[in-house]
Structures are given as C-alpha cells and as structure tokens.
Amino acid sequence: MRIIVIGGVAAGTSAAAKARRENPEAEIILxxxxxxxxxxxxxxxxxxxxxxxxxxxxxxxxxxxFAQKYEVEVKTLHEVTAISPEDKVISYQNLTADKSYRxxxxxxxxxxxxxxxxxxxxxxxxxxVLTLRTIQDGEKIKRLVGHESLNDIVIIGGxxxxxxxxEAFKELGKNVALVEMQDNVMPLVxxxxxEKIEKHLQEKEIDLYTGEAVKEFxxxxxxxxxxxxxxxxxxxxxxxxxxxxxxxxxxAAEAGVELGVxxxxxxxxxxxxxxxxIYACGDCAxxxxxxxxxxxxxxxxxxxxxxxxxxxxxxxxxSASHFGILGTGITKVFDxxxxxxxxxxxxxxxxxxxPLAVTVNVPNHAGYYPGFENFTLRGIFDQESGRIIGxxxxxxxxxxxxxxxxASAIYSELTADDLFQLDLAYAPxxxxxxxxxxxxxxxxxxxx
Amino acid sequence: MRIIVIGGVAAGTSAAAKARRENPEAEIILxxxxxxxxxxxxxxxxxxxxxxxxxxxxxxxxxxxFAQKYEVEVKTLHEVTAISPEDKVISYQNLTADKSYRxxxxxxxxxxxxxxxxxxxxxxxxxxVLTLRTIQDGEKIKRLVGHESLNDIVIIGGxxxxxxxxEAFKELGKNVALVEMQDNVMPLVxxxxxEKIEKHLQEKEIDLYTGEAVKEFxxxxxxxxxxxxxxxxxxxxxxxxxxxxxxxxxxAAEAGVELGVxxxxxxxxxxxxxxxxIYACGDCAxxxxxxxxxxxxxxxxxxxxxxxxxxxxxxxxxSASHFGILGTGITKVFDxxxxxxxxxxxxxxxxxxxPLAVTVNVPNHAGYYPGFENFTLRGIFDQESGRIIGxxxxxxxxxxxxxxxxASAIYSELTADDLFQLDLAYAPxxxxxxxxxxxxxxxxxxxx
Numbered sequence: 001m002r003i004i005v006i007g008g009v010a011a012g013t014s015a016a017a018k019a020r021r022e023n024p025e026a027e028i029i030l031x032x033x034x035x036x037x038x039x040x041x042x043x044x045x046x047x048x049x050x051x052x053x054x055x056x057x058x059x060x061x062x063x064x065x066f067a068q069k070y071e072v073e074v075k076t077l078h079e080v081t082a083i084s085p086e087d088k089v090i091s092y093q094n095l096t097a098d099k100s101y102r103x104x105x106x107x108x109x110x111x112x113x114x115x116x117x118x119x120x121x122x123x124x125x126x127x128x129v130l131t132l133r134t135i136q137d138g139e140k141i142k143r144l145v146g147h148e149s150l151n152d153i154v155i156i157g158g159x160x161x162x163x164x165x166x167e168a169f170k171e172l173g174k175n176v177a178l179v180e181m182q183d184n185v186m187p188l189v190x191x192x193x194x195e196k197i198e199k200h201l202q203e204k205e206i207d208l209y210t211g212e213a214v215k216e217f218x219x220x221x222x223x224x225x226x227x228x229x230x231x232x233x234x235x236x237x238x239x240x241x242x243x244x245x246x247x248x249x250x251x252a253a254e255a256g257v258e259l260g261v262x263x264x265x266x267x268x269x270x271x272x273x274x275x276x277x278i279y280a281c282g283d284c285a286x287x288x289x290x291x292x293x294x295x296x297x298x299x300x301x302x303x304x305x306x307x308x309x310x311x312x313x314x315x316x317x318x319s320a321s322h323f324g325i326l327g328t329g330i331t332k333v334f335d336x337x338x339x340x341x342x343x344x345x346x347x348x349x350x351x352x353x354x355p356l357a358v359t360v361n362v363p364n365h366a367g368y369y370p371g372f373e374n375f376t377l378r379g380i381f382d383q384e385s386g387r388i389i390g391x392x393x394x395x396x397x398x399x400x401x402x403x404x405x406x407a408s409a410i411y412s413e414l415t416a417d418d419l420f421q422l423d424l425a426y427a428p429x430x431x432x433x434x435x436x437x438x439x440x441x442x443x444x445x446x447x448x
Numbered sequence: 449m450r451i452i453v454i455g456g457v458a459a460g461t462s463a464a465a466k467a468r469r470e471n472p473e474a475e476i477i478l479x480x481x482x483x484x485x486x487x488x489x490x491x492x493x494x495x496x497x498x499x500x501x502x503x504x505x506x507x508x509x510x511x512x513x514f515a516q517k518y519e520v521e522v523k524t525l526h527e528v529t530a531i532s533p534e535d536k537v538i539s540y541q542n543l544t545a546d547k548s549y550r551x552x553x554x555x556x557x558x559x560x561x562x563x564x565x566x567x568x569x570x571x572x573x574x575x576x577v578l579t580l581r582t583i584q585d586g587e588k589i590k591r592l593v594g595h596e597s598l599n600d601i602v603i604i605g606g607x608x609x610x611x612x613x614x615e616a617f618k619e620l621g622k623n624v625a626l627v628e629m630q631d632n633v634m635p636l637v638x639x640x641x642x643e644k645i646e647k648h649l650q651e652k653e654i655d656l657y658t659g660e661a662v663k664e665f666x667x668x669x670x671x672x673x674x675x676x677x678x679x680x681x682x683x684x685x686x687x688x689x690x691x692x693x694x695x696x697x698x699x700a701a702e703a704g705v706e707l708g709v710x711x712x713x714x715x716x717x718x719x720x721x722x723x724x725x726i727y728a729c730g731d732c733a734x735x736x737x738x739x740x741x742x743x744x745x746x747x748x749x750x751x752x753x754x755x756x757x758x759x760x761x762x763x764x765x766x767s768a769s770h771f772g773i774l775g776t777g778i779t780k781v782f783d784x785x786x787x788x789x790x791x792x793x794x795x796x797x798x799x800x801x802x803p804l805a806v807t808v809n810v811p812n813h814a815g816y817y818p819g820f821e822n823f824t825l826r827g828i829f830d831q832e833s834g835r836i837i838g839x840x841x842x843x844x845x846x847x848x849x850x851x852x853x854x855a856s857a858i859y860s861e862l863t864a865d866d867l868f869q870l871d872l873a874y875a876p877x878x879x880x881x882x883x884x885x886x887x888x889x890x891x892x893x894x895x896x
Contacts, residue, residue: 010881043816043876057816160875290871302874305881309890323869330873339873368491368505400878401849404885405856407872412860421771423738424855425778425787426750427608428491430848433458433753437852442757 001026003315004090004105006080006251008037010301011282012111013066014308015315019109020070023316028072029103031092033079036135037063042301044138045161048145049168058135083108083255085275107277107315110252110265111308114245114283114299119156123217129239132161141240145172150237153177154226156214157242158185163197163333165240166206170334177207177234179226181243184210188329188340190378192359193394197333204334207234245299247284260286264297269321271311279315281307288324290411291343291389292351298327328407335396339403342390342410345380354383355390358444362436364398366428373397379406379416379440386415386448391440398436405437416444450475451763452538452553454528454699456485458749459730460559461514462756463763467557468518471764476520477551479540481527484583485511490749492586493609496593497616506583531556531703533723555725555763558700558713559756562693562731562747567604571665577687580609589688598685599623602674604662605690606633611645611781613688614654618782625655625682627662627674629691636777636788638826640807641842645781652782655682693747695732708734712745717769719759727763729755736772738859739791739837740799746775776855783844787851790838790858793828802831803838806892810884812846814876821845827854827864827888834863834896839888846884853885864892 001023005016008030016030030037038061046052063074075092081100082091090108093100116131118124130141144150153169155162158180169176178185178201184194185201185208201208209228216227217239226234247264249257258274260266265273265280269288273280283299285307303325313320328341348355359378366372375395382389391406393399409419419441426433434442449471453464456478464478478485486509494500511522523540529548530539538556541548564579566572578589592598601617603610606628617624626633626649632642633649633656649656657676664675665687674682695712697705706722708714713721713728717736721728731747733755751773761768776789796803807826814820823843830837839854841847857867867889874881882890 040814040816040876042874042881043814046817046876051818052816054816300874301881302872302883306868306886324871326871328871328873330875330878332875332877337878341871341873366488366491368488368500369494370499400873401852404849404853404872404879404883408853408856408860408862408870411866411870412856412862414856414860418859420754422856422859423772423774423776423789424750424852425776425789425848426490426748427778427780428488428494429780430778430785431750431852433490433749435750435852438754 001106001317002104003028003107003109004103005030005109005111007111007113007282008032008074008076009039009041009111009113010304011308011311012109013038013061014305015109015111015281015312016072017070018309018312019316020072022313022318026316028070030072030074031078031080032074032076033095034134034136035076037061037074037076038066039135041133044132044135045164045168047138048142048165049171051171055135055139080251083251085255085278088277107279109311109315110257110273110278110280110284111282112248112251112284115248116241117244117246118241119214119243121214121217123219123223126217126219127222128237129217129223129241131241132165133245144238145169145174151175152235152237153240154179154234154236155240155242157244158210159187159242159244160329160331162242164331165242166201167332167334170204170206177209179209179212179214179228181213182210186338189338189392189394193338193376193378193392196376196394197336197338200334200336245283247297247299249284252280252284261295261297266295269323270314271307271322272314279311281311289343290324290326292347294351296325296327298325300329302328326407326410328403330400330403336394337396337399338394339399340392341403341407342388343380344390348380348382348389353389356381356383356444356447358440358447360440360443362439363432364395365431369428371397375399377402377436377440379444381416381444381448383448386417387413388416388419402436416441416448420445449473449554449765450477450552451555451557452551453478453557453559455559455561455730456480456522456524457487457489457559457561457730458752459756459759460557461486461509462753463557463559463729463760464520465518466757466760467764468520470761470766474764476518478520478522479526479528480522480524481543482582482584483524485509485522485524486514487583489581492580492583493612493616495586496590497619499619503583503587528699531699531726533703533726536725555727557759557763558721558726558728558732559730560696560699560732563696564689565692565694566689567662567691569662569665571667571671574665574667575670576685577665577671577689579689580613581693592686593617593620593622600683600685601625601688602627602682602684603688603690605692606658607635607690607692608777608779610690612779613690614649615780615782618652618654625657627657627660627676629661631659633658634786637786637840637842641786641824641826641840644824644842645784645786648782648784693731695745695747697732700728700732709743710745714743717771718762719755719770720762727759729759737791738772738774740795742799744773744775746773748777774855774858776851778848778851784842785844785847786842787847788840789851789855790836791828792838796828796830796837801837804829804831804892804895806888806895808888808891810887811880812843813879817876819845823847825850825884825888827892829864829892829896831896834865835861836864836867850884864889864896868893
C-alpha cells in the first residue's frame with residue numbers, strides 16, 4: 001500500500017505520522033514544494049521580533065529527522081503538478097532539477113494549505129510589499145527590518161497576523177501604522193471588545209486607521225507610501241499585507257475534487273473528499289461548524305493538526321473522525337489576550353438560534369491577590385434552550401483559561417445554568433470562589 | 449417573611465445576598481458568632497506571608513457594608529445556641545453582653561462552616577500549637593512570626609493549608625518542617641505526582657517527614673518541640689496543626705437535623721435538610737459527587753458560594769438547585785501548581801467504574817515560546833464508556849487552565865475521543881496545536 005501526502009506543514013506531517021502509526025507496513029511519501037516541513041508558521045511573528053532567537057526552534061523536524069522517525073520518504077522542493085484520480089497517479093516535479101515524475105498511489109492526502117490573499121491594488125507588485133506565510137517570508141522580513149534605516153512599516157489588515165506583527169515590529173522599535181478596511185480591528189470579535197483592543201494599540205503607539213481602505217501603494221521600484229481612500233498618505237519603507245488567506249486548492253479542483261465554502265475542499269467527517277481514496281486536511285479543507293452543522297472554513301493550526309491525524313488514519317486503512325470546529329482562536333496583542341470561540345450573533349440568527357449576548361467584567365483571580373485584573377467576557381446564548389453557543393474575551397490576564405473552558409462547554413452543549421454549576425478550581429492565585437465562567441452563567445441565566 | 453441565616457462567611461453571606469435578590473420584601477437576619485463576616489479565609493496564608501499587606505483586603509464587606517447593600521440585619525458576635533424546629537424558633541446569645549434572645553423564623557439557613565480538627569496528641573494544648581481558620585487565627589500567627597526570635601516552625605499535615613503555609617513561613621525566612629502521617633503529601637493526588645511536589649518542597653528547603661506521625665508536643669507552657677513516632681525530635685517555636693477540618697454541625701444535630709457523610713448535614717439538590725424550612729450550605733453541608741452520584745463532603749470556598757446561593761434562593765421562596773461537585777481543587781506550592789478534579793481510582797472502582805489511569809508529560813505552550821515548560825497531567829478514564837472521570841496535574845505552568853477544562857469535560861461526561869475533538873484555543877504563548885488536553889485524550893483513546 002502506498003500513501004502519498006501532498007504538503008508537509010501541520011496537516012501533512014500529522015497525516016503522514018498518523019498513517020505510519022496506523023499502518024506500519026505502508027509505503028508513505030510526503031511531497032513538499034518548499035524547502036522546509038513541519039514548521040510553526042504561528043511562531044514567525046516572535047521570530048521576527050527576536051523573542052525567538054533560533055530559526056531552528058520553529059522547526060519541529062527537519063526532513064531527514066521526520067523521514068527517519070516515521071519511516072516516510074520525504075521529498076522537499078518537489079511540487080505536485082497534477083492528480084489523475086482515474087488511474088490513481090500523481091505527477092510531480094523536482095523543483096531543483098526541473099525533472100518530472102509520475103507515481104501511483106493507493107491513498108492520497110491533500111494538505112496544500114492556504115496562501116495569502118493579494119488585493120487588486122495598484123502598486124502591490126512593488127518591492128517590499130510583502131506577505132507572511134512561510135519561513136522564507138519570515139526570513140525576508142526579518143532581514144529587512146534588521147536594518148536601522150528601515151523605519152516606517154504599514155500593515156494592511158487588523159486580523160490575527162496583522163496585530164501580532166504590529167507588536168513584533170513595535171518591539172523592534174519601528175514606526176507602525178495599521179490600516180483596516182472594516183470599522184474595527186479583529187472583525188472576529190464584537191465592536192465593544194474590538195474597541196478595547198484599539199485603545200490598547202493606540203497606547204502602544206500604533207497609528208491606527210480603521211474604516212479606511214488602501215487605494216494605492218506608491219514608490220519607484222520600492223514601496224515608499226500607502227494612499228488610502230481618504231486620500232491619506234502614509235510613509236512606508238515596508239508594507240505587510242495581512243488581509244487574510246485563501247485555500248490553495250487549484251490542484252485539487254483541476255483533478256475534479258469538489259470544492260465548498262470559500263473554495264476549500266469539501267470533506268466529510270473522515271476527511272474524505274468527493275473522490276474515492278483522496279483525503280484532504282488542514283487549511284485547504286472545509287470543516288463543519290459544530291453549532292450550525294454547516295460547512296465552514298477557518299484555517300487554523302489547531303484544526304490542521306486534528307484533521308491531519310484523522311486523514312492520515314483513514315488513508316492508512318483506519319477509521320477516525322473529526323466532528324467539527326468552533327472556530328476557537330486566541331491571540332496576544334501586546335499586553336492583551338483576545339480569544340473567541342463558537343458562533344457570532346449574526347451567524348446564530350442565520351442558523352435559527354435566538355441569540356442573547358451578555359457582557360460581564362470579571363476577575364482573573366482573587367481581588368486581594370497580586371496581579372488582579374478584570375477582563376471582559378462576552379457570551380452568546382440561545383434564548384430557547386439556554387445553551388451557550390459563543391464566547392469572546394479581551395483582557396490582560398485570565399482570558400485563555402476561560403475561552404478554553406467555554407469552548408469545552410459549547411462543545412458539550414451546556415446551558416447558562418450549567419456554567420454556574422461547573423465545579424471549577426478555586427484558589428486565590430487562580431480564580432475567585434465564583435469563577436468568571438460561573439458569573440457569566442449566572443448573569444445570563446437571569447436575563448434568560 | 450423572616451429568613452434567618454446562621455453563619456456569615458462564604459455560604460452564609462451568599463445565601464443572605466441571594467435571598468434578598470430573590471425576595472425584596474423579606475426580613476433577613478444574619479447571625480455570626482465571630483467579629484467578621486464575608487472574609488476570604490483562603491487568602492490568610494498570603495496575608496501572613498505579607499504578600500497581601502492589608503487585612504482589609506481579605507474582607508469583601510464589613511458587617512455595616514453588607515447590611516446596607518443587601519438590607520440585611522447583621523449581628524456579629526452573636527451565637528445561635530439552639531434551634532427549635534417545632535415552633536420555628538432559634539435561641540441566640542449576644543457574646544459581648546451575655547444576653548439571650550429567641551427569634552421566630554419562616555426559613556432558616558445553616559451555614560456554620562467547619563472547624564480545624566484537633567488531634568488527640570499529648571501537648572496539643574501547649575501555647576503556640578495553633579490552627580488556621582479564622583481571621584483571628586491568621587492575626588495571631590502573623591503577630592507571632594513577626595518576631596525574629598521565632599525561627600522554627602513545624603507544620604503537621606501536608607494538605608492544601610499545610611503546603612500553602614509552608615510556603616508562607618518560608619517566605620518569611622523561617623525554618624520550616626512539615627510532618628505528614630501518610631506516605632506522601634497531598635493525599636488527594638497520586639503518589640507519582642505527590643513525589644514531584646515533595647521534590648519541590650525539598651528544593652525549597654522544607655524539612656519533610658512523610659509517613660511519620662506526631663507522638664507528642666513537648667515544652668513547658670510554650671511548645672518547644674515535636675516528637676514523632678520514629679522518635680525524631682524536631683525543634684519548634686510554633687506548631688501549625690493542619691490535619692483537616694470537620695463540619696461544625698452540633699447545633700444542627702441537636703435540633704434533630706439529619707447528618708450524613710463525616711457528620712456533615714444531609715441536604716438535597718435544593719440544599720434542604722431533613723427538616724422543613726431548614727436549609728444548609730457551605731462547609732457544614734454534604735454535596736453529591738457528580739460522578740458516583742453518592743453524597744460526599746469536600747469543604748471548599750467555591751462550593752460554599754454556590755450552595756449558599758441555592759440555599760438563599762430556596763429559603764426566600766425561589767427555586768434553585770446545586771447539582772453536585774467534582775471535588776475540584778487547586779493550590780500553589782511555591783513555584784508549582786497542583787490541581788485535581790473528579791474521582792480517584794479507588795473511589796471509581798467502588799462506584800462501579802473500571803478505571804484506567806493515563807499519565808502524560810505535556811507542554812504548557814509552544815516549545816519555542818519563552819516560558820515553555822512541560823507539566824504532568826494524569827487522567828482517569830472509565831474503560832467501558834471511555835469517559836474521563838478524574839484528572840490531576842502538577843507543574844510550574846499550564847495546570848490551572850487544563851484542570852478547569854477537564855472539570856468542564858468531566859461534568860459534561862466527555863470521552864477520551866471528545867478530548868481530542870475539543871476545539872481549544874491555539875497560539876504559541878498559550879498552548880500547542882494539539883493542546884495538552886487533546887494529547888491526554890489521544891493517549892487515553894489508544895490505551896482504551
């Protein structure tokens with residue numbers, strides 16, 4: 001049995017490793033078009049800011065290490081150019097030697113990931129208008145910002161990567177402007193919470209331009225400035241485009257694999273695609289939203305790992321399922337933590353819920369214990385069932401724990417009263433006798 | 449309608465406050481035999497160690513503040529001496545004036561708490577053989593250890609209070625010995641985890657004597673030493689007895705209220721006792737273990753708050769329930785956090801489960817992000833259903849979050865596979881793409 005995995009970052013390596021554990025006999029080939037496999041893209045902002053000193057820290061396995069540990073044939077700098085499902089063959093190219101090959105597979109796992117979106121803005125092709133996705137992208141940015149003469153950085157997009165990179169560039173002493181087309185940064189969270197983030201960004205001296213779109217990048221060969229639709233001109237020695245990613249699914253689509261939401265590959269719980277013996281996982285694949293039951297596409301490393309594991313098990317003849325996601329995410333924005341899980345009010349209404357939002361300011365731990373801070377916690381409840389279906393939080397401390405507890409509660413279909421009932425751990429350094437989660441439940445229960 | 453609440457710490461004040469919210473018209477009287485109400489006993493170790501400077505920080509409400517905020521008549525230094533359920537009358541005494549009163553009630557809430565156990569050891573009545581429960585206890589210890597001449601402290605008992613006080617005394621530069629009769633400290637956790645705690649205590653220069661019982665306290669008027677059953681003599685300028693507490697239920701028992709486990713007051717989900725219109729809550733009352741379904745007694749502030757709220761609502765004519773507990777607890781032991789939730793293997797077997805224990809060493813967050821540490825996480829699973837029924841953890845970082853996520857998972861009857869499926873928040877400063885909880889689930893799933 002031969003299993004071929006296309007793509008070697010989070011989902012692909014998870015799939016290959018799990019396939020090996022599932023099937024000690026199978027031949028497993030991992031093809032990756034870049035130079036590296038198994039690297040932590042999420043760590044790149046911290047590598048660029050010098051918080052992480054060694055590039056090697058970001059790499060879990062070199063190709064050689066992975067090949068040895070899992071008895072997988074790893075071919076980096078090899079790009080798959082076509083899949084022929086009829087004869088179960090892939091065509092691929094050695095990018096260093098310009099040679100082409102064909103290989104038969106019994107099971108195929110597509111883990112081609114996502115790539116940064118490029119806006120159709122004049123000047124996008126200027127030098128130093130960059131995106132951040134791969135280690136090579138990270139290396140390039142790190143090298144450039146290492147020069148003291150590079151001072152003015154403009155980030156386009158106020159999502160996870162935009163905000164993490166704002167912090168990274170500021171840590172390096174750069175002038176940082178952030179332009180977000182929508183009215184608020186972090187469109188994933190409610191306006192009230194987003195405004196807290198914006199206030200914090202301003203305290204950290206990020207020049208923030210929300211509700212403002214980029215009209216043009218100007219400069220000679222190299223970018224020199226950004227012009228917005230309000231005719232604002234912002235000087236720029238470097239522009240980071242962080243307006244989002246899209247699934248890299250051209251290869252799959254050309255092979256006739258069915259695409260779904262946002263052109264991500266349609267998969268079932270087994271990560272099986274519309275074509276027999278072809279699986280997909282990670283940022284190129286859909287997920288099911290556990291609350292709405294509908295397909296969704298939220299490209300995150302945590303999901304990629306789980307989906308990869310499931311795809312690998314099934315590709316190797318096993319039986320595994322990935323039930324779905326809540327879109328749980330978290331990010332550090334300077335001294336703040338921003339977390340979100342579950343469904344938003346608008347989506348909830350679309351899915352037939354009657355959402356009720358409850359916002360509370362709650363303690364991270366006992367008020368008398370050093371480091372006490374309140375943080376903002378917002379829950380979305382379904383008025384009919386009393387179930388919690390979404391949550392988000394912003395604060396300096398206490399956010400990460402409560403988002404994960406609430407992700408578990410949403411997964412388990414707990415109600416507001418259940419949140420009060422939960423027997424959470426109390427000691428002064430960690431929480432309050434009525435934990436923040438219980439307080440949210442109590443307040444919601446009263447309103448329901 | 450007149451509601452009388454006996455006891456004004458965590459459960460009693462919760463009950464009175466909730467009764468007021470439930471019933472704006474009722475007359476509510478809170479009787480407390482000590483001078484203070486509404487104080488955080490859990491904060492006392494940190495007050496003694498001077499981490500918390502102001503005694504007032506530990507007091508949520510003075511009697512006057514509470515009386516005003518909730519329109520409750522608060523009588524401190526008043527002790528209830530008898531309950532006559534037949535005529536629904538209590539007798540109480542003004543401790544400062546030696547005057548007695550009788551008062552009719554419509555609903556009665558007993559929140560008399562617990563008191564430290566005193567071992568039947570010769571010399572227990574010597575000066576400076578102390579316990580820690582009330583603010584007055586804390587004041588006395590703080591005053592004594594403020595003297596530089598008081599150097600040698602022996603703690604009897606290695607549970608939550610014993611360990612927290614070992615840290616507190618060490619912070620003050622004292623010599624600290626800890627004697628634990630059982631083979632390991634923290635009998636609530638597994639031996640393997642307890643040994644990690646013991647190693648840490650030794651690193652912090654606590655003289656640790658486990659598997660050793662105290663035979664005698666020696667000294668003239670004042671304690672001067674401790675003699676163990678191994679004939680070890682340990683010098684002592686002060687001894688702290690921290691061998692546990694017992695429910696303070698003499699008053700209830702004399703009134704004919706049914707007692708249960710460990711002589712705690714038997715209550716139902718509504719916190720109703722065996723006698724009509726008498727409720728009990730907090731450290732004097734039983735709980736239901738959510739896993740075994742059996743009555744249990746685990747005196748903790750978090751449970752006291754919930755039970756108080758439920759008792760108060762029902763006493764005021766409302767309708768509320770406390771489903772039960774998992775015995776979730778957490779404590780800081782110097783640089784370690786120790787957490788536990790759910791059922792132990794032995795209890796699990798008694799309750800008809802086939803327990804499987806799984807221990808994993810798991811990351812607090814991404815390995816390349818500063819502050820990375822592994823911690824030890826142990827789960828107890830039921831082999832038949834695959835459900836997680838217990839968990840415990842020890843480590844420098846990452847414990848508190850996972851114990852609460854697992855407390856939520858146990859409450860929700862999740863299985864090992866569910867732990868893998870949980871969509872927990874990932875970013876490098878907070879977790880790993882496969883969170884510690886998911887790793888535990890994966891490893892357990894394989895063994896199951």
